[in-house]
Amino acid sequence: xxxSKHEQDMxxxxxxxxxxxxxxxxxxxxxxxxxxxxxEVAQVHLMADTESLGEDGVLFLEKLAGYPLEExxxxxxxxxxxxxxxxxHYKALGQxxxxxxxxxxxxxxxxxxxVMMTDTCINYQxxxxxxxxxxxxxxxxxxxxxxxxxQGARTNFQGGPSALAxxxxxxxxxxxxxxxxxxxxxxxxxxxHAPRDFAEWGALGGVVGRHMESYxxxxxxxxxxxxxxxxSDELKHFGAALASYGSTALFHMVGxxxxxxxxxxxxxxxxETMAAISARDIEAFIDAYWPDDDVVDVVVFxxxxxxxxxxxxxxxxxxxxxxxxxxxxxxxxxxEVKSAADRMGVTAKIEGAxxxxxxxxxxYQMCAREIGEAKGWKRLATNSAKLVNIIGGYGxxxxxxxxxxxxxxxxxxxxxx
Numbered sequence: 094x095x096x097s098k099h100e101q102d103m104x105x106x107x108x109x110x111x112x113x114x115x116x117x118x119x120x121x122x123x124x125x126x127x128x129x130x131x132x133e134v135a136q137v138h139l140m141a142d143t144e145s146l147g148e149d150g151v152l153f154l155e156k157l158a159g160y161p162l163e164e165x166x167x168x169x170x171x172x173x174x175x176x177x178x179x180x181x182h183y184k185a186l187g188q189x190x191x192x193x194x195x196x197x198x199x200x201x202x203x204x205x206x207x208v209m210m211t212d213t214c215i216n217y218q219x220x221x222x223x224x225x226x227x228x229x230x231x232x233x234x235x236x237x238x239x240x241x242x243x244q245g246a247r248t249n250f251q252g253g254p255s256a257l258a259x260x261x262x263x264x265x266x267x268x269x270x271x272x273x274x275x276x277x278x279x280x281x282x283x284x285x286h287a288p289r290d291f292a293e294w295g296a297l298g299g300v301v302g303r304h305m306e307s308y309x310x311x312x313x314x315x316x317x318x319x320x321x322x323x324x325s326d327e328l329k330h331f332g333a334a335l336a337s338y339g340s341t342a343l344f345h346m347v348g349x350x351x352x353x354x355x356x357x358x359x360x361x362x363x364x365e366t367m368a369a370i371s372a373r374d375i376e377a378f379i380d381a382y383w384p385d386d387d388v389v390d391v392v393v394f395x396x397x398x399x400x401x402x403x404x405x406x407x408x409x410x411x412x413x414x415x416x417x418x419x420x421x422x423x424x425x426x427x428x429e430v431k432s433a434a435d436r437m438g439v440t441a442k443i444e445g446a447x448x449x450x451x452x453x454x455x456x457y458q459m460c461a462r463e464i465g466e467a468k469g470w471k472r473l474a475t476n477s478a479k480l481v482n483i484i485g486g487y488g489x490x491x492x493x494x495x496x497x498x499x500x501x502x503x504x505x506x507x508x509x510x
Contacts, residue, residue: 094124109160139172139174144177158202167260176200214235219427276359277311293379315347337478393477395475422443494508
């Protein structure tokens with residue numbers, strides 16, 4: 094890789110061991126992907142949950158935090174993905190003091206590095222939205238695909254050490270979706286069915302994702318006319334599911350996303366035209382997650398965290414009602430949305446109905462298997478296609494349903510179709 098004088102100085106250790114470690118990491122990744130040089134990144138979104146970090150990861154962060162401030166502090170604005178502990182509710186969820194202590198140590202170490210503990214996967218909605226053409230180093234798949242696709246910024250999926258290296262240097266290797274040639278559409282989908290709710294938008298993402306053959310496949314979607322322009326939350330659910338099912342970091346939606354807004358999306362030389370996606374395809378995707386019985390243990394709204402609009406809808410559906418004693422209801426939001434929900438009375442409606450509103454966490458990043466074993470939960474209902482794709486690996490039986498039916502299932506104490 095070609096390195097600037099400043100990058101060479103960081104690599105040589107001139108600015109301390111933390112930046113030397115970071116540049117070594119960047120060069121290793123860049124060499125693997127044949128990057129010619131680095132790009133300067135405007136911001137970093139860092140995966141930071143303790144389930145992924147483990148004791149060794151936290152010890153490494155604490156080692157970095159022990160260096161002098163001028164050697165350890167991040168060089169660009171750096172924000173965090175959801176944590177694994179809500180300190181107000183962790184005991185009620187069966188999480189241990191050991192898990193909480195590890196979380197506290199992680200927070201202290203990140204703060205010592207100058208990382209902003211935003212604890213959110215929807216930083217593009219609530220913190221600092223990226224802009225067209227801006228280079229980033231984002232870790233969460235949902236935030237990466239949204240930034241790439243909806244906002245036209247440029248990032249690859251950055252693993253934890255890689256994103257941390259970008260934070261300490263302000264650099265990322267120039268490969269993949271930082272490059273024009275990698276952003277060209279490869280598979281073209283015509284969508285004949287207009288999704289009616291977040292679950293269907295997620296299901297659409299899942300259907301498209303299952304057709305992706307590699308990280309480098311970029312889908313192009315043509316929405317059948319007439320079609321209402323999708324909202325930020327709808328695109329959020331679609332992109333999060335597409336990234337989860339397809340390991341996909343970028344999509345183009347003709348007439349919607351910036352690199353396809355005028356219909357002249359750049360394509361590879363021989364793009365593949367896929368079969369049209371119909372209402373039956375969406376229904377079949379959702380039906381595959383429905384069981385033969387109506388048992389439900391927990392309803393979860395998460396993955397991604399909910400916007401203020403989404404959580405307000407949940408609260409309105411619960412207002413004046415009460416969740417069945419056989420079922421738990423959990424919703425996760427960013428700290429910023431939680432503050433607004435408290436102020437606007439949204440939290441009071443949810444908690445008044447017996448629900449639990451968690452801040453700064455996402456359910457599958459909270460040692461979900463241990464929570465399920467502690468609480469005796471098995472059947473989980475959600476309107477998030479991303480969550481149903483993930484949570485089965487933690488021992489749950491997921492069910493995908495619209496938000497309203499999820500809430501009604503919690504009220505009735507049984508799955509409502």
